[in-house]
Amino acid sequence: MTNTQPAIIYRPAQASDEAAIKALIRAVNINPMGLKWHRFLVAVDENGRLIGCGQIKPHRDGSRELASIAVQKAWRRQGIAGTIIEHLLAEQQPPVWLTCMDRLVPFYEQFGFVEVKAGDGRSIPFYFRLARTFFKPIQWFSRIPGYLAIMVWPASQK
Numbered sequence: 039m040t041n042t043q044p045a046i047i048y049r050p051a052q053a054s055d056e057a058a059i060k061a062l063i064r065a066v067n068i069n070p071m072g073l074k075w076h077r078f079l080v081a082v083d084e085n086g087r088l089i090g091c092g093q094i095k096p097h098r099d100g101s102r103e104l105a106s107i108a109v110q111k112a113w114r115r116q117g118i119a120g121t122i123i124e125h126l127l128a129e130q131q132p133p134v135w136l137t138c139m140d141r142l143v144p145f146y147e148q149f150g151f152v153e154v155k156a157g158d159g160r161s162i163p164f165y166f167r168l169a170r171t172f173f174k175p176i177q178w179f180s181r182i183p184g185y186l187a188i189m190v191w192p193a194s195q196k
C-alpha cells in the first residue's frame with residue numbers, strides 16, 4: 039500500500055526561514071511585530087517550504103504570549119496549527135497568554151486556553167491590556183467585526 043500522506047516536518051526555525059515567516063504572517067494579516075525567527079517553530083513540507091509557524095513571545099512585563107500562529111490556506115484543517123501549538127506549549131511553564139479575534143476562542147479552547155474577561159478576578163498582564171486598548175481604534179478604522187479576546191493557558195491558572 040502506498041502512503042499518500044505528505045510528509046510534514048516540525049522543527050525550530052532557522053535564520054533562512056525568516057523571509058518565509060514574515061511573508062506568511064503578512065499574507066494572513068496578523069500582528070507583524072516581533073517576528074524574531076529564533077523564537078519560532080515551523081512546519082515545512084517535504085521540499086522544505088514553510089507551511090505553518092508559531093512562536094512564544096516574551097514581553098517586558100514578564101508575561102509570555104503564544105503568537106504568530108499561521109498556516110498556509112492549502113494546508114489548513116489538517117491539524118498543523120494544533121501540532122505547532124502543542125509543541126510550543128510543551129516547552130513552557132504556565133501561564134501563557136494570547137490575543138485572538140473572538141471567533142477563534144473555540145479553536146484555542148481545544149488546547150486548554152480559557153478566555154479572560156475584565157472583572158472575572160484574573161489579573162491580565164499589562165501588555166495584553168495595552169494590546170486591547172490599542173486594537174480598538176484599529177478595529178474601528180478597519181471595520182473588523184467582533185472583539186479582541188484575551189486568553190490564558192491553562193484554564194485553571196489564576
Ligand SMILES: CC(C)(COP(=O)(O)OP(=O)(O)OC[C@H]1O[C@@H](n2cnc3c(N)ncnc32)[C@H](O)[C@@H]1OP(=O)(O)O)[C@@H](O)C(=O)NCCC(=O)NCCS
Binds near residue numbers: 068113117118
Ligand atoms: C487559525 C489557523 C491557524 C488554524 O490552522 P489549522 O492548521 O487549519 O488548524 P488545525 O487543523 O490544527 O485545527 C484543529 C481544529 O481546530 C478547529 N479550527 C481550525 N480552524 C478554525 C477556525 N478558524 N475557527 C474555529 N475553529 C477552527 C477545527 O475544529 C479543527 O479541527 P477539524 O479539522 O476537525 O475541523 C489557520 O486557519 C490560519 O492560519 N488562519 C489565519 C491566521 C490566524 O487567524 N491565526 C490566528 C491568530 S490569533
